[in-house]
Amino acid sequence: MSKVRTEDLKPGLIVSEDVKSPDGRVILPKGGRIEAFHPMLLKGLGVTEVEADSGDDEKLLQAAADYTREFFSYANPDSPVLAELFLYATGLVAQRLATGWVPPTLGERMAQNVEHLSDVLPADEADPEKIVRHETELASFPESSLRLKAELESPKASIGSLTKLIGQDLGLSAKLLKLANSPLYNFAEPVESIQRAVTLIGLREVSTLALGMATINYFQGIPPELVDMKSFWRHSISCGIFAKILSQAMGSGMNPERFFIAGLLHDVGRLIMFKKLPYASTEALLYARENFVPIVAAEAALIGYTHTAVSQYLLASWKFPAMLADLINNHHSPKAAPDPRLAAIIHTADAMSNAVEIGAGRLYVLPDFDDESFALMGLPASGLAKVFADYETQAEQTISAFF
Ligand SMILES: [Fe+2]
Numbered sequence: 379m380s381k382v383r384t385e386d387l388k389p390g391l392i393v394s395e396d397v398k399s400p401d402g403r404v405i406l407p408k409g410g411r412i413e414a415f416h417p418m419l420l421k422g423l424g425v426t427e428v429e430a431d432s433g434d435d436e437k438l439l440q441a442a443a444d445y446t447r448e449f450f451s452y453a454n455p456d457s458p459v460l461a462e463l464f465l466y467a468t469g470l471v472a473q474r475l476a477t478g479w480v481p482p483t484l485g486e487r488m489a490q491n492v493e494h495l496s497d498v499l500p501a502d503e504a505d506p507e508k509i510v511r512h513e514t515e516l517a518s519f520p521e522s523s524l525r526l527k528a529e530l531e532s533p534k535a536s537i538g539s540l541t542k543l544i545g546q547d548l549g550l551s552a553k554l555l556k557l558a559n560s561p562l563y564n565f566a567e568p569v570e571s572i573q574r575a576v577t578l579i580g581l582r583e584v585s586t587l588a589l590g591m592a593t594i595n596y597f598q599g600i601p602p603e604l605v606d607m608k609s610f611w612r613h614s615i616s617c618g619i620f621a622k623i624l625s626q627a628m629g630s631g632m633n634p635e636r637f638f639i640a641g642l643l644h645d646v647g648r649l650i651m652f653k654k655l656p657y658a659s660t661e662a663l664l665y666a667r668e669n670f671v672p673i674v675a676a677e678a679a680l681i682g683y684t685h686t687a688v689s690q691y692l693l694a695s696w697k698f699p700a701m702l703a704d705l706i707n708n709h710h711s712p713k714a715a716p717d718p719r720l721a722a723i724i725h726t727a728d729a730m731s732n733a734v735e736i737g738a739g740r741l742y743v744l745p746d747f748d749d750e751s752f753a754l755m756g757l758p759a760s761g762l763a764k765v766f767a768d769y770e771t772q773a774e775q776t777i778s779a780f781f
Pocket residue numbers: 644645674685709710
């Protein structure tokens with residue numbers, strides 16, 4: 379253990395004693411991780427040095443980097459964006475290692491019994507169109523969601539008509555209010571009615587949120603043993619939060635709710651695959667984990683098509699608004715989207731969400747990243763550290779608003 383001067387602190391370093399201000403307040407507890415903003419903050423508060431075992435920390439960071447690297451090994455190693463993401467994930471892993479976390483072994487990663495699962499359709503006979511038709515013939519998209527969609531597209535929509543429509547669905551109203559009161563919005567006063575939410579957030583914005591939440595409801599019946607739904611939604615909500623922050627960082631006029639919902643629903647094709655091909659999609663998941671390839675590549679290799687091919691048919695048959703469908707269907711291939719600059723937001727948010735998952739010890743492998751589309755967003759890769767910091771302030775509470 380040794381003292382490190384405040385100005386020499388490096389992001390990722392773990393402190394070995396509570397860092398206190400001169401008046402005794404704990405600023406960073408023992409085991410906490412130094413972030414990029416800490417040197418300046420601590421200096422401003424009058425802290426000149428902190429206790430950290432830099433020797434051990436070096437080893438810890440090395441071990442964290444070795445662990446994290448495997449999850450990044452499939453994606454483009456020269457990407458400046460992925461370099462930022464790698465740094466962030468490594469810092470999180472180092473923090474976990476410092477608190478005694480033991481990384482999962484290959485055996486633990488694979489431990490899942492798939493023999494009880496059977497596909498609704500034989501995997502080799504099912505193409506994306508067929509499995510979507512099987513789904514949409516069985517269950518139609520809920521009536522209330524169709525009306526919300528009509529409302530979203532209607533020039534005659536009003537606060538009154540939308541409030542009434544949402545008010546008919548108590549579950550949906552409750553979820554929307556929870557969301558409006560989450561750090562996602564950070565309103566000074568509590569939002570107590572849908573009418574107030576519509577006034578504060580906007581008519582079209584609340585319609586978009588409501589359509590997204592109704593879509594989530596549609597999938598609520600998937601048995602949890604089929605797939606770990608909690609981790610699926612965690613990744614999805616994280617992606618939504620990142621997409622919203624990124625769109626806001628790109629300037630005004632971006633309709634952040636649109637990106638939040640597109641992020642939230644970006645992997646919706648996987649849900650249909652879980653429902654129709656539980657055996658094949660679990661096998662793809664395990665294959666991805668064993669071989670350190672992203673799920674999208676495992677799907678292509680084992681099933682022959684990916685979840686974005688499925689979402690294409692699904693959202694078309696639900697007549698989902700194109701402004702959302704284009705973003706969702708192209709999240710792995712932003713260049714192919716009608717507007718690659720906008721699709722790049724979901725593409726980047728997905729990658730950032732994966733980095734957070736890896737940092738949390740979950741087993742997500744980064745898919746290929748398209749730096750050219752990212753460049754269209756006009757944000758420097760170095761600016762992503764600030765996006766991660768903003769995310770951290772809202773993530774936990776926003777995610778818990780969904781469960
Ligand atoms: Fe995906």
